[in-house]
Amino acid sequence: MKSTLLEQEKPASAVSAPAIDAALVWLMAITCGLVVANIYYNQPLLADIGNTFHLSDSKVSLIATATQIGYTLGLFLVVPLGDKVERKRLILLKLLCAAAAMALAAFAPSFVVLVVASVLIGIFSAVPQLLIPMAASLANDEDRGRIVGKVMSGLLIGILLSRTISGYVGAHFGWRTMFWAGSAAMVVLTGVLALKLPTSRPSFTGTYASLMKSLVSLTRDLQPLRRAALVGGFLFAGFSVFWTTLVFFLEGSPYHYGSDVVGFFGLIGACGALAAPLAGKAADKKGPDYAIRIGLLLALAAYAILGFGGYHLAGLVVGVIILDVGVQATHISNQSSIFALIPEARSRLNTVYMTAYFIGGSLGSLAGGFAWANAGWAGVSATGFSFVLAAFLINQLYRRKQQAR
Known part of the structure; x- marks a missing residue:
């Protein structure tokens, strides 16, 4: 292959x-x-x-x-x-x-x-x-x-x-x-x-057309790449559900915050960035698979906290931090895993993964806006949780297939 x-x-x-x-x-x-x-x-x-x-x-x-x-x-x-x-x-x-x-x-x-x-x-x-x-x-x-x-x-x-x-x-x-x-x-x-x-x-000596065709070959032939793309896409969809609708939630009841406070939550979310090197270190020591599972479980826990405790400031802040840490831990570990597949094709591997990632983000933004308009914060939390749960189940399915070989 x-x-x-x-x-x-x-x-x-x-x-x-x-x-x-x-x-x-x-x-x-x-x-x-x-x-x-x-x-x-x-x-x-x-x-x-x-x-x-x-x-x-x-x-x-x-x-x-x-x-x-x-x-x-x-x-x-x-x-x-x-x-x-x-x-x-x-x-x-x-x-x-x-x-x-x-x-x-x-x-x-x-x-x-x-x-x-x-x-x-x-x-x-x-x-x-x-x-x-x-x-x-x-x-x-x-x-x-x-x-x-x-x-x-x-x-x-x-x-x-x-x-x-x-x-x-x-x-x-x-x-x-x-x-x-x-x-x-x-x-x-x-x-x-x-x-x-x-x-x-x-490292690639072919034409641009053959370079682009190789994206299809890589996706078709590398199961770990498909796994990372699907898990990352669904997880980023769940992440986008939250950040797309947060401003509407904070501007209304029970918070009634202005745009300055809404912007402050971006600073809180930066805590997720601090987890990126730690997630990479965990992937180096215990393998990406371990860090991916932990990240997905953290994201699921975050949405449980946001759904039930998001109406209280402390619950919202804790949920934001845990969600960002979970998403970034999974994202970094996914990239570590695909970069180890074929060193000569790292740019193309990243292209396949990140394209799926941003498609998921766009889907999550659309779904989040629909959920907010029709079911408020409860609908947003349920939608985000569902996307993350899909990412978790896909990851488990691929793990079982790999273990069965």
């Missing part, structure tokens, strides 16, 4: 650096956080953007949708190239393009231009999904989970804190300033990474 998958591969040679050091890991983590933030800056700014262009709430929300669509396109069409072209060059090119797209958004004279810029921002902000496989390739087998976890922690913090930063900048300096600042950050990152990031030798 493996020989057919790798018929157009050549053995992956070591990158120029003999080992990955702590400074490089931190640089990768910071880069992931700053780049992924590009995707989420616009969300707290939508009302201000709508006022600028005299748009309805439903129409201006297309900006956030366009950015997500662009990110999915970048993930599926560009990230696989990490196995075919030199990764450092690809990363630097994408950062420069992201800087240009952010500048276009800041300058946008019309809503149409801003939507186009938003799609481009999404496409060129998929850099973290190139850096994470690169970090996995640089790390040795004993430390791979821990290294991936540290790099992922930067990504998670960027996602959680980007809304808070953007909301503050937008309120005090205007929404265009946030995009200009993001563009400048991409330029600075390009310069730093040009000096510090090691180079690598591509």
Whole structure:
């Protein structure tokens, strides 16, 4: 099986650096956080953007949708190239393009231009999904989970804190300033990474068409990849159910909180990012399967707490922390597991996994909005629990199949 998958591969040679050091890991983590933030800056700014262009709430929300669509396109069409072209060059090119797209958004004279810029921002902000496989390739087998976890922690913090930063900048300096600042950050990152990031030798020698076809082959032939994709997709659906509806819950009874307090829950959720390196370490010591099971059980427990105790602040805070820890522990362990499958195809393995992951997230957002509109917080909790339970049962089913062999 493996020989057919790798018929157009050549053995992956070591990158120029003999080992990955702590400074490089931190640089990768910071880069992931700053780049992924590009995707989420616009969300707290939508009302201000709508006022600028005299748009309805439903129409201006297309900006956030366009950015997500662009990110999915970048993930599926560009990230696989990490196995075919030199990764450092690809990363630097994408950062420069992201800087240009952010500048276009800041300058946008019309809503149409801003939507186009938003799609481009999404496409060129998929850099973290190139850096994470690169970090996995640089790390040795004993430390791979821990290294991936540290790099992922930067990504998670960027996602959680980007809304808070953007909301503050937008309120005090205007929404265009946030995009200009993001563009400048991409330029600075390009310069730093040009000096510090090691180079690598591509492992795939076929055409782009054969590269994309290999995504189908990898998915078909690698059961652990299918398992990780399904478990990750359903789990992220459960995660998205919560974060999509939390703002509605907090603005109503019994809390009646404003947007400033709602943003504070993003800081609470950052506790999940702290669990990422710990989850990676557990995957290194006891295997990814162990950490995945623990993460799924934590996510199930979190929804039980949120469903029954979410009407009390303490219960809501505890539930948020446990949910984030459980989701991130499972996510990091899933990635550790797939990166060990075929080292020469790590970018494509990550593409398959993350595409399923974001499809699940989109499904969860839709389901969460429907559940809130029809059954309130009880419906949200039940829906989120159901998605996580599906992830748990799928994982158990694949474990039994593997043990039966």
